[in-house]
Amino acid sequence: MGDTCTPHHDWFTATLTLCLCIGLVVSYLPQHFRIIQTGTSEGLSPWFLLLGSTSAAAGFLNMITVQHTQIRCCRVVSIASCVESTAGIVQVGLQWAMFSFIFILYMLYFPQHLKYTADEDLPARRTGKAPRVRTQLWGQSVFLANVTVAHFVLSALLTLFLLLASPEPLHAPAPPVPYPTPDPQPALPEALARWALYLGVSSATLAVVQYLPQIATTWHARLVGALSVPMMCVQTPGAVAMVLSIALRPGTNWTSWITYAVAGIMQGSLLAICIAWKLRQRRLHIDDFGGPLEGDPPSTSAPGSQRTYRDAEAGEDVGGEEDEEDVPGLVLGEEEDAGAVRKALESALGEAVAGDVREGALVDTEETPLLPQGQQTGGSGKGKARAGWW
Template sequence: MSDTCVPHDDRTTTLLTTFICIGMAISYLPQHLKIIQSKSSEGFSPWFLLLGSTSSASGMLNIIVKQWGIIKCCRVLTPGNCMESTAGIFQLFLQWFLFTFILVLYIIYYPPHLKYVFVSVEDDNHGTRVPLLIKTSLKSENWKLSVVLSWIVFLHFLVTTSITFVLLLTSPSYPSPSPSPRNSQIETWATFLGLTSALLAALQYAPQLVHTYRMKLVGALSIKMMCIQSPGALLMVSSIALRPGTNWSTWLPYAVAGALQATLLTMCIFWHVRQKRLSIDDFGNPLSEEDDLDQGDSPVHVTAGPGAGVPVREAVGDAVQNDVRDEDESGEDTPLLGENGKHAKKGVKGLLNRFKLRR
């Protein structure tokens, strides 16, 4: 083992990888913080998060297979040489973790007012028709889809990781100069992971580009993150390509993703400029209450049941954030009031405002 394990001593590549890992962590921070601070993940396409998470997982497992011999050499290398040799693996692991964490935040901070179906009706109040939004007990299709796709991401990671380590641990001779059926299976699996990662990365940004174009809003997407990551993709591709044991199947996914992310960044900048012109925020809400009142819109009502409507401008309810079954069991028409009314109010007003913008 010691005869074949030569310490990886390429300071340039190591410094580049270290720089990229630090930059990657910094670049994802604005995106994570934006979702947490705004308490909303609206604006993300669940298909984008599915494809990104599965693509990064496949890419991470691909480099583990390709550098399995280097990992095994850590038994005879010093801790410093081991860390230097496996820095590329840590780089792709960090990429997978930080992106998948966006999916976790997406589910946690999914807008409560978008989890259920609202029906728009008009209430004739003293001869004046007032628009009402009635919350139903039906869960929205997009929320149900988001939950299903999250489970698919989890199962994909579980299955691919299990297959990868079963193949590697049951073939002690891999990698070996002498070909064997077992080694051939592992190489085929590594190529499959690389091609899968490249294909998913190529498709990853398509649903997000369509979703963002249709919304005509930036939403929870972080322009700061994309400004850092788009040019950083070139450095990441170079760092991975310089690693021993890697080939085009390892770095190609990140080259494709970088090009498409630059396209999404351009679109978001365009929508951001448009939002400033229309005096709305990233979620389509008026930047100030005065701006909203100046538009002369009629007060919007939201209700969790017959006769429970109250003006949105006054307050919107905790019922938007509570399970509808709790409301049904109580048998009471409860006004939608609560500590988080301000946030929910913006959500409902944003829905109506975005509807007007798209018209």
Template sequence: MIDLNNFLFSIQDADKQCGSEHDTMTTLISIFLCIGLVVSYMPQHYRIIVNKTSEGFSAWFLLLGVVSSTSSFLNIILLQWDAIVCCKSLSTGACLEGLLGVFQIMLQWAMFSLVFILFLIYFPENQKRVNNLDLPAKLHDMTNEWKTALLVAVVCIGHLAISFFITVILLAVVGSPSEHWETNYWAGFLGIISMILASFQYLPQIVKTWKRKSVGALSIPMMLLQTPGSALFVYSLAVRPGTNWTAWITYLVTGILQGTLLVMCIVWRIRNKRLGIDDLHGTRIVNEETPLLRDESN
């Protein structure tokens, strides 16, 4: 059974140190980013749901993204733990203002995790099973792509469970990062893991999109909203009391890589429209004018 004495003592001690620091500009930027973050992900969620397919997504891109955002979320909770504890002695408005940085990263984690959930739900049916010539025609085996997607889901859930358990144990038994090196090291470790994974997060997706030469279920409007917003997001986190570079460096790297993917998707979209290729599935669009176009080219 966990001894909560240290945890309760940290709450009582924090009450003496709590103070409300009001920065109107930072607060407005944070609120704008929270709203913008949710709005920016809507085109991606909508595109997958309406088209009923997540074709074109890289499972490894989603794995790195979910694990990175989960680590970043737990990192900011640890770094802002004193502010969370201070809510006990502050007004509701002052508490919410002090925790806007936490809300930002929580929303980032939730919105990206929803993309991964939709990826699993709308995984193309024709890519889940493959005929096994050694078995009767009605029997099928899972494809490597579907196996990878399921494996990624298990890893993401396992990482969340283990990291959350360690975080709770450290806060309850040891104390906040500002007073105990063990918790501070764990927060730093989560931040560094998040940074490293984010540095490679978009590479599998960039490679897959380059090979497919089509956008697939990726949303260009989402990236158009998020890429320039990354600069504001980084700034709003960097100026918050109690945070350090491990809390915002992830989003700086991610923004640069996302911009690269955005440019690639725009190029493929223009190219495929000119060549008459279905940008969602990467196949040629066949209609009544297609034979005439081919005849003219001959």
């Protein structure tokens, strides 16, 4: 077999990779649980998830390409040596799987009130309501999810084809004696080398722009939303260990670890923005989605919507407004103020009652259908006396 499949034990790299695999799973769990617990993925950018998923997939396939020899050597080495030599592939594969699961949860827990909207331009249905159409954000999310799946399937098939078409590396010529200089990782065939370079560069390029849509979304919303701050607190310093673990592995080059170095820098920037918005939310007494904290007066926004308090810093008093009860059956126009209409109704009702009290009686023909016939307000002096009290 030559020296191609000779086991090379490195306990430091193996231990570091094992710790990183465990840390990857643990670091992503807060984000997964946060979306499930809150029941919404509001605040996440679909472009961020698309770029992150495709970047992680390209990095995963890059590792498979540059370390395909270790995979083939599993046929002739022990299980322990196989696990140790392919741990880097497992590590990068976990990164792709855990991030892609965020995209799945994003689609499953997409806010219902953001999926469809009424289109007033279309003819109304028999019920009199305007037909509902898909919102731009939901349509964009569905399209980007399909693009993510198509990218991974096509890239995986092309990687498999190139690996199967490449020459068998297990029978490399033996090194010269008496001074052998074995190279456990012979140079990749030209086709595989170019494909690995493309995957590495594309993964790094996507990682550079991956966080830009999410940074823009979070910065514009001025809210943390469904983002998990604990996840970023763990992953930002963990990017350094991730880069070190991959760079120390045999057969890897800068195209394999540059992705995670760039991603760590961008994620640190997003973490800094989220911390700043967390402090702002605490000052305004609002939660991550713009609603009032528990114990604070509820907002007067329409049902199904949440007040974002974005204008609070511009002089709006977000905590000093009095709660106003809705008037049952009251229908307001778009330009009518609910508070003004309610005060007008109260004033008119008070004047009407005062007038009845001054007159001292009600119209005799007025009846109360729910009272017995002998207790109608308009039929006796007793009823009139009661009317006088009202």
